[in-house]
Amino acid sequence: MNFIADLHIHSRFSRATSKALNARHLAAWARCKGISVLGTGDFTHPQWRAELAEQLERDEASGLYRLRGEPEQLDVLAGGPVTNVNAEKPLFMLQAEISSIYKRHGKVRKVHNLIYVRTLEDAEKLSLRLEQIGNLHSDGRPILGLDSRDLLEIMLECAEDAVMIPAHVWTPWFALFGSKSGFDRLTDCYGDLSEHIFALETGLSSDPEMNRLVSQLDGYALVSNSDAHSGANLGREANLFAGQPSYAGIFEALRATARRQPQDALDCRFLGTMEFYPDEGKYHLDGHRACNVVLEPRESRKLGNICPECGKPLTVGVLHRVWELADREEPPLLEHEPEARPLIPLAEVVGEILGVGVTSRRVRERYGSLLRELGPELDILCRMPEQEIRAHWEPLGEAVARMRRGQVFRQGGYDGEYGVVRVFTPEE
Ligand SMILES: [Zn+2]
Ligand SMILES: [Zn+2]
Structure with a gap:
């Protein structure tokens, strides 16, 4: 059996997230997407942890948790x-x-780290x-004045099998x-504890x-995860596993x-992973949003990374930064390297075919009927034979x-x- 895992999400207790994000809602959206293992998000938040303790029960076979009741019935x-x-x-x-x-090392560092623990008791202890x-109450993704290395140390002290990514x-x-x-180097961040890091979220x-x-x-x-702040965004990137x-x-x-x-x-x-086209991410290229300036790394380098409109330093994007640290021209053939499958969210594809916005009512209705008639979103996008989808809806x-x-x-x-990725030309 293959299964999909999305291991980075947020609850309604994080800033700028959907108020609907409770466990029943998350379970319902996980089904729509075809996700079998979902991160809970935000377990350091006392109220969210209490809610999880009430609504989830331990699944002994997997060492994970499952919803006690039934998932919510979604409007979509x-x-x-x-x-x-x-x-x-x-x-x-x-x-x-x-x-x-x-x-x-004499500079202000801001680093986000994901933490996983096996049990609610470990979550409580940590x-x-x-x-x-620091304050864990005001934000589901708390801000702490704590060195990443020291956070890793505390995590390992609280639970031996806890994992940081x-x-x-x-x-x-x-x-x-x-x-x-x-x-510039992972070991500069995690120091003597670097060996405990074995995975990175791209x-x-x-x-x-x-x-x-x-x-x-x-x-x-x-690894790749959705970092979703709403149910509809679950699984926009995810991991594919085989087995139990x-x-x-x-x-x-x-x-x-x-x-x-x-x-x-x-x-x-x-x-391997299911991947958003990186171009579609919010920080792929360089630029200034307020100045309407967007530049390829080569162009911004020529300008000394200074915005030609306002004269201030540009926000250097991910592509540029990868090239700064890169020491290869081409990706190598590494042994046992998992596969990456490109992905565009189904609602975006439907919106493009219908020629209407992704949040429109027509897209929502068509999206819902596709899930009722064909199956979960990631199954349609990544697994279902092309002919089967064509037979249902050719475009x-x-x-x-x-x-x-x-x-x-x-x-x-x-x-x-956000960038834009389209499948059809305007003429089509
Ligand atoms: Zn983050
Ligand atoms: Zn500017």
Whole structure:
């Protein structure tokens, strides 16, 4: 059995997130998307943790959690169920994101780290430790004046099998390798504890191919998650595994990937990621949103990374930053490297075919009927045979085929502005 895991999301207790984000709502959207294992987000938040303790029960076989009751009935499905959906309710993995802001090597650093723990007891223990350092109540993604290395140490002291994964490592403002307040080398950030890091989240604005230009990352598994702030955005990037989902199994598979070992003998194997086109991410290219300036790395380098409109330093995007740290021209052939599948959200594809906005009522209705008639979104986009989709709706079959081949038109995002990826030409 293959299964999809989205291991970085947020609850309604994080800033700028949907008020609807509770466990029943998340479980319902996970079904729409075809996600079997979902991060809980925000377990350091006391109210959210209490809610999780009330609404989830432990699934002994996997060491993960499952919703006690039934998932919410979503409006988008107009009363019907998603067809061909996994009969089991999705599993939850306890997950949080910490925003660390601190001084290291004479510079202010801002780094987001994802943390996973196996049990609610471990989540409680770690949260009580962190509460002595900063406020966990005001934001589901708390800001702490705590060095990433020290956060890692505290995490390991609280729970031996807890895992840290640096989040969206290339985003300019809040990431391990970010151009504004990150590091050039992973070991500069995590110091003597660096060996405990074995996976990196590539983020929406980069994909594995770009990351592999940087040889210092060869020994890390590259994962992708949605970082969703609403149900509809779950799974816009995700991870594909084979075998039985479990807390230990998922991380064992990622460790094996990092060590470039074969995974055939494992209960759970990492097959790769489903990737947003990096161009569509908010920080792919360089620029200034307020000045309406967007530049390719080559052009901004010529300008000394200064905005030609306002004369201030540009927001240097992910592509530029990857090239700064890259020591290869082409991605190498690494042993046992998992596969990356490109993805455009189904609602965007439907909106393009219908010629209307992605949030319009027509898109919502068509999206709902596709899930009721064909199955979960990621199944349609990534697994379903092209002919089967064509037989149902020819233009969608054509769009999915082009998307899978990478035959798309791209306009890169920059300085917080999402990019645009289209499947058809305006004439079509
Ligand atoms: Zn983040
Ligand atoms: Zn400017």
